[in-house]
Amino acid sequence: MSANPVSTTAGSQTVGPFFRIGLEYLIEQAPALRLDSPGVIGIRGRVLDGNGRPVPDAMLEFWNPAAEMRCGSVAEPVGFPAGFRRAATNEEGRFSVVMQRPAKAGFDRRQAPHLLVLVFARGLLRHLMTRMYLGDEADNGNDPVVTGIPAERRATLIARPDADSPGLYVWDVILQGTAETVFFAW
Amino acid sequence: MNEQSTVSLAAPGTQPEYHFPAYVSSISRSPRMPLVLLPETPSERTGPVFGHGLIGERDNDLTAQHAGDPIGERILVQGRVLDEDGRPVRGALVEVWQANAAGRYRHKVDVHDAPLDPNFTGAGRMLTDEHGRYWFKTIKPGPYPWGNHYNAWRPAHIHFSLFGAGVLSRLVTQMYFPGDPLQPLDPIFNSIADAAARQRLVSRLDMDRSQPDFMLAYSWDVVLRGRYDTPFEETGR
Numbered sequence: 175m176s177a178n179p180v181s182t183t184a185g186s187q188t189v190g191p192f193f194r195i196g197l198e199y200l201i202e203q204a205p206a207l208r209l210d211s212p213g214v215i216g217i218r219g220r221v222l223d224g225n226g227r228p229v230p231d232a233m234l235e236f237w238n239p240a241a242e243m244r245c246g247s248v249a250e251p252v253g254f255p256a257g258f259r260r261a262a263t264n265e266e267g268r269f270s271v272v273m274q275r276p277a278k279a280g281f282d283r284r285q286a287p288h289l290l291v292l293v294f295a296r297g298l299l300r301h302l303m304t305r306m307y308l309g310d311e312a313d314n315g316n317d318p319v320v321t322g323i324p325a326e327r328r329a330t331l332i333a334r335p336d337a338d339s340p341g342l343y344v345w346d347v348i349l350q351g352t353a354e355t356v357f358f359a360w
Numbered sequence: 361m362n363e364q365s366t367v368s369l370a371a372p373g374t375q376p377e378y379h380f381p382a383y384v385s386s387i388s389r390s391p392r393m394p395l396v397l398l399p400e401t402p403s404e405r406t407g408p409v410f411g412h413g414l415i416g417e418r419d420n421d422l423t424a425q426h427a428g429d430p431i432g433e434r435i436l437v438q439g440r441v442l443d444e445d446g447r448p449v450r451g452a453l454v455e456v457w458q459a460n461a462a463g464r465y466r467h468k469v470d471v472h473d474a475p476l477d478p479n480f481t482g483a484g485r486m487l488t489d490e491h492g493r494y495w496f497k498t499i500k501p502g503p504y505p506w507g508n509h510y511n512a513w514r515p516a517h518i519h520f521s522l523f524g525a526g527v528l529s530r531l532v533t534q535m536y537f538p539g540d541p542l543q544p545l546d547p548i549f550n551s552i553a554d555a556a557a558r559q560r561l562v563s564r565l566d567m568d569r570s571q572p573d574f575m576l577a578y579s580w581d582v583v584l585r586g587r588y589d590t591p592f593e594e595t596g597r
Contacts, residue, residue, distance in 0.1 A: 300376055
């Protein structure tokens with residue numbers, strides 16, 4: 175691989191506190207997919223700052239890289255891109271989405287099923303990128319991205335299945351601190 | 361794991377640091393541990409595809425979304441979305457939002473004592489055409505005060521959210537206006553250390569695209585990360 179050339183892409187600026195005006199239309203108000211259907215998961219969690227306080231104005235984007243481009247295995251609501259969900263936190267820093275369960279991608283069998291997650295908020299001058307894995311997948315321990323980070327930080331990438339609600343996973347995003355989520359750069 | 365990389369690293373100073381204390385909100389919300397640099401995998405070369413079904417007829421005319429005309433200076437904002445090699449990014453979703461002419465956002469947490477405009481929401485969206493071009497009609501936003509420091513005012517700006525060919529191309533930024541004296545005072549604008557990179561966020565007055573006796577035009581091109589052929593949906597439906 176050759177070294178990355180350096181380019182002059184546009185600078186990032188914060189999404190600010192008022193992003194709902196322009197971005198909320200793409201947030202599902204009532205999930206079209208049913209959590210009790212096969213191939214569907216719910217993700218619920220909180221976004222917290224370095225003081226452990228909820229972040230009430232964060233936006234998350236979840237992308238399933240194994241989603242088929244036009245028609246996923248699960249029917250998507252009209253107009254929404256397959257495999258993509260946008261969420262915003264409420265006053266308590268909580269978010270939730272319902273989407274296709276990520277599967278092992280045909281294009282890379284070494285990776286465990288995962289979602290790519292983009293984190294935006296007032297205070298974040300650039301968005302953050304991370305991955306979310308599902309705690310009940312057998313292959314997480316063999317995933318090259320998971321095994322490439324220090325063992326004590328791996329848990330921040332893994333969503334915990336909710337024992338009371340099949341299909342529901344709990345996953346928090348910690349922006350700063352000792353339990354800080356692992357964020358990636360490419 | 362990876363082959364040739366499809367994105368370049370940012371040149372020093374051309375992107376803001378996460379921890380930028382002059383912008384007070386960044387202090388408790390920026391990670392302290394270094395980002396983990398990963399080789400690209402096929403996952404990062406994919407991204408959501410947005411269709412025309414998401415776009416309404418008046419979504420790129422922010423002056424025509426209500427019964428009457430909004431107050432303020434009517435403007436056209438247009439430009440091209442390009443990849444790192446200067447090629448047009450076709451079918452890219454561009455989302456915009458902004459304050460009204462008085463510097464007030466239609467949002468419950470905006471408490472600035474300036475009037476809302478019943479004829480202005482301040483939100484739009486569009487897909488770029490086959491030349492990577494976007495355009496929308498709007499009202500020039502006003503500057504507004506914010507709580508970052510004593511007597512802090514944001515320069516006039518329009519928020520932009522853009523999706524390129526893959527998730528690594530994703531960009532949220534702000535477009536500014538030429539000659540705004542508030543720019544040198546603004547910590548968000550100045551979070552980009554490189555002066556040339558800052559200026560790339562400033563649009564230019566474009567008299568060739570203005571409409572005499574009707575509205576001025578501002579042009580602004582955006583370069584996204586990435587240099588790969590786009591899997592965007594065919595347009596023309």
